[in-house]
Amino acid sequence: MTRGFYIGRFQPYHSGHHALVEQIAEEVDEVVVGIGSAGDSHTARDPFTAGERVMMITKALEALDLTSYVVPIEDLNRNSVWVSHVQSMSPRFDVAYSNNPLVIQLFEEAGVEVRQSKMFNREELKGSEIRERMIAGDAWEPYVPDAVVDVIHEVDGVERIQRVNSVDDAPTE
Ligand SMILES: Nc1ncnc2c1ncn2[C@@H]1O[C@H](COP(=O)(O)OP(=O)(O)OP(=O)(O)O)[C@@H](O)[C@H]1O
Numbered sequence: 383m384t385r386g387f388y389i390g391r392f393q394p395y396h397s398g399h400h401a402l403v404e405q406i407a408e409e410v411d412e413v414v415v416g417i418g419s420a421g422d423s424h425t426a427r428d429p430f431t432a433g434e435r436v437m438m439i440t441k442a443l444e445a446l447d448l449t450s451y452v453v454p455i456e457d458l459n460r461n462s463v464w465v466s467h468v469q470s471m472s473p474r475f476d477v478a479y480s481n482n483p484l485v486i487q488l489f490e491e492a493g494v495e496v497r498q499s500k501m502f503n504r505e506e507l508k509g510s511e512i513r514e515r516m517i518a519g520d521a522w523e524p525y526v527p528d529a530v531v532d533v534i535h536e537v538d539g540v541e542r543i544q545r546v547n548s549v550d551d552a553p554t555e
């Protein structure tokens with residue numbers, strides 16, 4: 383039995399993330415999705431709370447025939463012990479999936495196998511692009527799983543990101 387660990391901020395969880403989980407599911411028996419920067423929310427870069435991201439991912443993964451666990455993981459101001467922190471919060475895993483250079487380095491130094499993945503339609507399936515679309519009032523719904531559309535509507539997510547973005551942009555004096 384092998385279990386994979388896939389970490390990201392998932393702001394929001396989009397169809398590129400989902401395609402990758404489907405690929406991971408072909409390689410391992412179970413998947414842990416780690417929600418990184420779990421303490422961050424209500425900013426233009428990180429608009430959604432950990433709980434909202436748990437809902438997005440849990441509901442999107444319901445469509446897959448897969449045993450999965452969704453685990454929020456807060457950041458730690460100490461990279462050298464971050465892998466231990468992750469391991470303390472997650473079900474035991476055999477392999478980590480990431481394309482983030484720091485994440486890869488930290489896992490490899492800790493002796494954890496890391497698999498990098500191909501990017502799916504990265505032009506459009508990118509969190510920052512999808513957040514920009516929300517801020518601009520453009521269509522974002524085609525780029526996330528249907529379950530994520532429902533969650534973002536339920537939490538008034540577009541209004542949230544537009545509001546925090548206007549605060550971020552406000553003059554400081
Ligand atoms: N389109 C995609 N296809 C495959 N993997 C992806 C895709 N987008 C992101 N990933 C991977 O998912 C993991 C988590 O990414 P993350 O949550 O930062 O998404 P992102 O789209 O890069 O968002 P942001 O633009 O906010 O940084 C990273 O390892 C990243 O490389």
Ligand SMILES: NC(=O)c1ccc[n+]([C@@H]2O[C@H](COP(=O)(O)O)[C@@H](O)[C@H]2O)c1
Nearest residue numbers: 389390391418419457458460461464482
């Ligand atoms: N010291 C730390 O807290 C630490 C180190 C490496 C990665 N992380 C987190 O892991 C996640 C990696 O996800 P991304 O690949 O989406 O950037 C982020 O939330 C990032 O903040 C945290």
